[in-house]
Amino acid sequence: xxxxxxxxxxxxxxxxxxxxxxxxxxxxxxxxxxxxxxxxxxxxxxxxxxxxxxxxxxxxxxxxxxxxxxxxxxxxxxxxxxxxxxxxxxxxxxxxxxxxxxxxxxxxxxxxxxxxxxxxxxxxxxxxxxxxxxxxxxxxxxxxxxxxxxxxxxxxxxxxxxxxxxxxxxxxxxxxxxxxxxxxxxxxxxxxxxxxxxxxxxxxxxxxxxxxxxxxxxxxxxxxxxxxxxxxxxxxxxxxxxxxxxxxxxxxxxxxxxxxxxxxxxxxxxxxxxxxxxxxxxxxxxxxxxxxxxxxxxxxxxxxxxxxxxxxxxxxxxxxxxxxxxxxxxxxxxxxxxxxxxxxxxxxxxxxxxxxxxxxxxxxxxxxxxxxxxxxxxxxxxxxxxxxxxxxxxxxxxxxxxxxxxxxxxxxxxxxxxxxxxxxxxxxxxxxxxxxxxxxxxxxxxxxxxxxxxxxxxxxxxxxxxxxxxxxxxxxxxxxxxxx
Amino acid sequence: xxxxxxxxxxxxxxxxxxxxxxxxxxxxxxxxxxxxxxxxxxxxxxxxxxxxxxxxxxxxxxxxxxxxxxxxxxxxxxxxxxxxxxxxxxxxxxxxxxxxxxxxxxxxxxxxxxxxxxxxxxxxxxxxxxxxxxxxxxxxxxxxxxxxxxxxxxxxxxxxxxxxxxxxxxxxxxxxxxxxxxxxxxxxxxxxxxxxxxxxxxxxxxxxxxxxxxxxxxxxxxxxxxxxxxxxxxxxxxxxxxxxxxxxxxxxxxxxxxxxxx
Ligand SMILES: Nc1ncnc2c1ncn2[C@@H]1O[C@H](COP(=O)(O)OP(=O)(O)O)[C@@H](O)[C@H]1O
Ligand SMILES: [Mg+2]
Numbered sequence: 001x002x003x004x005x006x007x008x009x010x011x012x013x014x015x016x017x018x019x020x021x022x023x024x025x026x027x028x029x030x031x032x033x034x035x036x037x038x039x040x041x042x043x044x045x046x047x048x049x050x051x052x053x054x055x056x057x058x059x060x061x062x063x064x065x066x067x068x069x070x071x072x073x074x075x076x077x078x079x080x081x082x083x084x085x086x087x088x089x090x091x092x093x094x095x096x097x098x099x100x101x102x103x104x105x106x107x108x109x110x111x112x113x114x115x116x117x118x119x120x121x122x123x124x125x126x127x128x129x130x131x132x133x134x135x136x137x138x139x140x141x142x143x144x145x146x147x148x149x150x151x152x153x154x155x156x157x158x159x160x161x162x163x164x165x166x167x168x169x170x171x172x173x174x175x176x177x178x179x180x181x182x183x184x185x186x187x188x189x190x191x192x193x194x195x196x197x198x199x200x201x202x203x204x205x206x207x208x209x210x211x212x213x214x215x216x217x218x219x220x221x222x223x224x225x226x227x228x229x230x231x232x233x234x235x236x237x238x239x240x241x242x243x244x245x246x247x248x249x250x251x252x253x254x255x256x257x258x259x260x261x262x263x264x265x266x267x268x269x270x271x272x273x274x275x276x277x278x279x280x281x282x283x284x285x286x287x288x289x290x291x292x293x294x295x296x297x298x299x300x301x302x303x304x305x306x307x308x309x310x311x312x313x314x315x316x317x318x319x320x321x322x323x324x325x326x327x328x329x330x331x332x333x334x335x336x337x338x339x340x341x342x343x344x345x346x347x348x349x350x351x352x353x354x355x356x357x358x359x360x361x362x363x364x365x366x367x368x369x370x371x372x373x374x375x376x377x378x379x380x381x382x383x384x385x386x387x388x389x390x391x392x393x394x395x396x397x398x399x400x401x402x403x404x405x406x407x408x409x410x411x412x413x414x415x416x417x418x419x420x421x422x423x424x425x426x427x428x429x430x431x432x433x434x435x436x437x438x439x440x441x442x443x444x445x446x447x448x449x450x451x452x453x454x455x456x457x458x459x460x461x462x463x464x465x466x467x468x469x470x471x472x473x474x475x476x477x478x479x480x481x482x483x484x
Numbered sequence: 485x486x487x488x489x490x491x492x493x494x495x496x497x498x499x500x501x502x503x504x505x506x507x508x509x510x511x512x513x514x515x516x517x518x519x520x521x522x523x524x525x526x527x528x529x530x531x532x533x534x535x536x537x538x539x540x541x542x543x544x545x546x547x548x549x550x551x552x553x554x555x556x557x558x559x560x561x562x563x564x565x566x567x568x569x570x571x572x573x574x575x576x577x578x579x580x581x582x583x584x585x586x587x588x589x590x591x592x593x594x595x596x597x598x599x600x601x602x603x604x605x606x607x608x609x610x611x612x613x614x615x616x617x618x619x620x621x622x623x624x625x626x627x628x629x630x631x632x633x634x635x636x637x638x639x640x641x642x643x644x645x646x647x648x649x650x651x652x653x654x655x656x657x658x659x660x661x662x663x664x665x666x667x668x669x670x671x672x673x674x675x676x677x678x679x680x681x682x683x684x685x686x687x688x689x690x691x692x693x694x695x696x697x698x699x700x701x702x703x704x705x706x707x708x709x710x711x712x713x714x715x716x717x718x719x720x721x722x723x724x725x726x727x728x729x730x731x732x733x734x735x736x737x738x739x740x741x742x743x744x745x746x
Binding site for chain 1: 552553554573577580581583584585587589590591592593594595604605608609637639653654657
């Protein structure tokens with residue numbers, strides 16, 4: 001009936017149509033193939049071309065991979081095994097080098113009886129990050145903390161950790177998992193202490209140094225409380241000043257006095273002994289953690305109304321972005337010595353971390369500035385109209401949105417910076433890719449081995465970077481709220 | 485253009501006091517070299533409901549944005565609730581926490597829920613405890629008739645609902661004065677009424693209001709004064725009855741004929 005009505009000019013619907021379920025979609029692998037790979041002549045051609053390229057690559061490398069040797073003591077032994085198994089002239093990968101030298105790639109020249117220390121620091125990194133990175137998803141946090149606890153403890157036992165430290169590790173990881181169930185925010189206290197704990201475990205030495213650094217924070221806080229009664233502006237300055245005076249003037253002496261009085265400490269490890277992924281991850285994590293806040297400050301400074309602040313930010317960003325990272329690393333290793341008072345021993349890894357941080361922060365600032373610029377002016381106006389001051393408006397309204405927009409760029413910067421840590425080879429540090437492989441090849445047994453170490457290092461870099469990339473996608477999904 | 489207001493207005497609380505809420509004296513503003521506001525003199529008493537009308541670009545938005553210092557004036561004086569607006573940040577913050585503003589495009593914070601939008605300023609500016617701020621916010625959300633949306637994000641609401649949240653957000657700061665900058669211009673016709681209803685209720689409670697709007701029905705129903713602006717100047721002001729029925733200036737007549745369509 002209704003069809004007839006609809007064709008005439010005057011039409012009145014008498015019954016409203018009920019909503020119906022959508023038609024069932026065609027499904028199945030065949031349909032997927034047809035739609036995605038063979039939808040037309042061009043697409044089909046490209047698919048075939050792609051398959052051809054994959055075939056070309058796989059057919060060339062397949063026998064090399066298939067003939068991998070995992071246990072041998074030298075390259076010549078590897079070759080002998082390959083020749084015996086697959087005949088004279090057969091090609092094969094000699095991953096035995098990884099099996100024999102993995103510890104160098106992972107820990108550098110760190111004393112092998114102390115491998116448990118960097119391992120513990122790495123495990124605790126996830127505990128420290130859990131309340132920050134996985135603050136909203138209870139199940140994900142549970143998974144991460146559970147895995148961290150299990151893997152860390154197994155590794156620590158395997159590496160022969162002293163019992164006391166094993167108990168400490170178990171207490172922290174299991175304790176964190178339990179606390180995370182009820183009060184995940186309490187874990188932030190551990191996150192705040194983690195950098196000090198990490199530095200102390202990695203480099204070792206007297207515990208008093210760490211305690212004196214903490215005392216500095218305590219003094220700064222005290223100064224804050226006292227000065228806040230006079231003026232809130234003054235309190236930040238007073239806190240920074242008091243803490244600085246303590247750290248520069250007194251902390252060192254106090255720490256050595258305390259150490260003489262009550263010696264408490266663990267075996268010190270020198271920066272020269274760092275290498276491999278231990279070095280890359282140390283520099284990378286420190287650089288990431290420091291460059292984000294610095295980048296935010298620079299981005300805000302660049303958009304500030306104050307001419308001097310803006311110009312300083314612009315000069316800094318443009319200068320740092322204008323020079324290659326290697327230049328900055330050379331400055332770190334050579335030039336800084338000219339500026340420092342003679343006799344000061346300014347740790348080379350610390351210098352590199354500073355340079356890498358400055359470098360990444362300059363890029364970060366521009367990425368975040370993009371996010372800030374993308375926010376509609378109305379957001380600033382609404383914040384102003386409600387009476388929020390500049391810092392509150394930035395912290396509560398502007399930055400949460402701007403950072404969310406900038407996530408892909410920020411994570412790209414992190415990934416780029418993590419890979420750039422291999423450049424420390426140019427200032428004599430043992431990065432996993434170049435210096436470590438050279439060191440391995442320097443031994444007579446592994447002379448002439450090329451691809452296998454590179455593949456191994458490449459795979460690990462890929463896994464870490466891919467992990468960061470997946471996390472950024474997860475974060476973007478989690479924060480998608482505008483439903484626009 | 486304008487919604488006819490059919491409901492009966494309760495005028496029992498709509499009295500205008502002798503106290504001055506806003507006093508603008510010989511105020512001028514320039515954008516660069518462009519003289520956008522010229523010699524503005526305006527005194528608003530507590531409890532007044534003022535509608536500002538005028539062609540696009542006449543400086544209406546700029547005028548009310550000067551009142552909470554979203555724009556800076558270059559000469560003359562603006563005194564809001566006995567606080568003079570100067571470059572003194574303290575005064576600006578004080579005025580802003582007393583003056584609520586509703587924007588044409590709502591300007592809700594998309595990353596916060598409706599409730600968080602409403603409690604943010606009370607918690608961080610007025611230092612109200614969170615629980616109490618939430619209770620107050622729920623009261624105002626009930627008042628604008630969307631308490632059930634409290635835990636949604638602004639992006640999930642219709643335009644009319646978003647604008648009502650924006651009004652509730654301003655009210656949560658318990659302002660003494662409310663500024664509206666074309667609050668219904670971005671809305672579909674069927675949503676205009678729900679926002680106007682909310683505004684009328686506010687007027688009935690005796691709120692001091694300055695509204696830039698083209699809703700002449702609203703002006704006739706609740707305003708006690710209509711101001712007509714053109715080219716950065718106040719051209720005419722009068723009570724709504726005389727303003728609409730007996731406009732004096734040629735510009736006003738022209739504007740009214742365009743906007744009322746006769
Ligand atoms: N930020 C600005 N910079 C320069 N000119 C502006 C700016 N904002 C508004 N104007 C100009 O000032 C005049 C008045 O604007 P506005 O107050 O928004 O008018 P209305 O709200 O009455 O439409 C317009 O001509 C507009 O182009
Ligand atoms: Mg306007």
